Amino acid sequence: MALADIVLDDVLLLATGDQVPADGTVLEVAGLEIDESMLTGESRSVRKQSGDDVLSGSVVVAGSATVHVTAVGADSYAQRIATEARRFSVARSELRDGINKVLAVVSVAIVPIALLLAWSQLRATGGLSESISSGAWRDAVVAAVAGVVGMIPEGLVLLTSLNFALAAILLAxxxxxxxxxxxxxxxxxVDVLCLDKTGTITDGTIGLRDRHVVLPGGDARDGRAAAALGVLAALAADPGANATALAAGEGIEESPATVTDAVPFSSARKWSAVAAAEHAYVLGGPDILLAGRGDDAARDTLALVREAAGTGSRVVLLAEAPAGLPDPDHPLPHDLVPAVVCVLGEHVRPDAEQTLAYFHAQGCGPS
Structure with a gap:
């Protein structure tokens, strides 16, 4: 369907890779994740459920959904943002405001001063009648005008404008x-610098910072460890893989495992699961997968997670599910075996450190 043909109350089917053409409400969803970075600047995808709103300008990065259109054209969120961005507003300048105040005062004062100057010049030439009869009033008016012109601060306006223009050239x-x-x-x-992280300090993409195999005696050559890494490779190789799965599977040499069944990610559950040939695995937040656990494996894994999270990284855990694929309608079992801890983070721009160091040297501190 062409964009121009979409009207209110249409029902759209959105799939991975589609750009949302109009604002709408999700009716049915299957693991839907939306990239709203064009609207909010945040690169992390947003998971949507039935009843949630989706906004035009965002992009589907995982899953699919049917959406009921609630706003199109000028009423859509993206169009309203574009309209606001096109509005021109003059930057406030204290120098310019000060000059305008001086000019306002001079404009008010110049009229009575000009009259007083003219009157004093007429008196100096013998009074009004004498000046008119002798024609000396002309000289009196010229002298009054000359005095008033000297009061107008045109040089102040000119010098300020020239300084602004020269500074603009140097900045350019x-x-x-x-x-x-x-x-x-x-x-x-400027004495405080406020930055939006995504797109300013980082380039908006997620990458793998570190990966730890935490299976008992687990090393990459161990059969169980290799199987877990193969599952991560399979998740990354999925055509509908989101940014987290792609980053978690970076650099894995093991062949992708064969996935026989899966439970899609849900923002309510905060985990997803897959069944491979030998084991079932659950991928999600470590605090969700190991909630309420006090055994040694859970304590050691959570200690590693806290250390990694303390650096500002995002951490996800892949765990074995000995009892098979978990039931999405029931809580996770308490026998999950931590397998692989993936430490993820956004890529920092190569010139970010140099730029921030410059602002710091100029006395501009962080907010």
Missing amino acids: RQGVLVQELPAVEVLAR
Whole structure:
């Protein structure tokens, strides 16, 4: 269906790779994950359930869903944002505001001062009648005007504008996009730098920082460890794999396992599961998979997770399910065996450190 043909109350089928063409409400969902980074700047995908809203401009990165259209055209969220962004607002400049105040005061004061100057010049030439009869009033008016012109601070306006223009040229030579002349003044007054992480410090993509095999005696050559790594490789090789699965499967040399059954991820459960030839596995947050556990394997794994999470990383756990594929309608069993801890993080831009160091050297501290 063409975008122009979509109207209110249409029902759309969205699948992996589709861009959401209009605002809507999810009717039925199958593991739907939405990338809303174009709207919010946050690269982490958002999992949607029935009844949740989806917004135009976002992209389906996993799963599928049917959506009831609730807003199109100018009423859609993306269009409203674009309209707000196109509105022009003048940057506030204290120098310009100060000059405007001076000009306002001078404009009010100049009229009575001009009259007083003219009156004093007429009196100096013998009074109003004498000045008119002798024609000296012309010289009096010229003298009054000359005095008033000297009161107008046109040089202040000119010098300020020239300084702004010169500063804009110098900034442009440094590769800075200057949209308004007072930009240099605004920049000079900055003392706190607030940054949106995604797209500014990071490039918006998730990568693998570290991976730990935590099976008893587990090393990459061990059969159980190799099988677990093969499951991660299979999850990453899935055409509908999300960013987390792709990152968790980075650099695995083992062949992808054959997946025979699966439980899709749910934001309510916070885990997904797959069944392979030898074992079933659960992938999710360590605190969810090992909740309420006090055994040595759980304690050691959670200690490793806390250490990794303390660096600002995102941590996911792959665990064996000895009893087979868990029932999505019941709580997870308490016999899950931690297998692989994956430490994930967004890629930091190569010039981020240099840029932040420059601002720090200029006395601009973090918020």
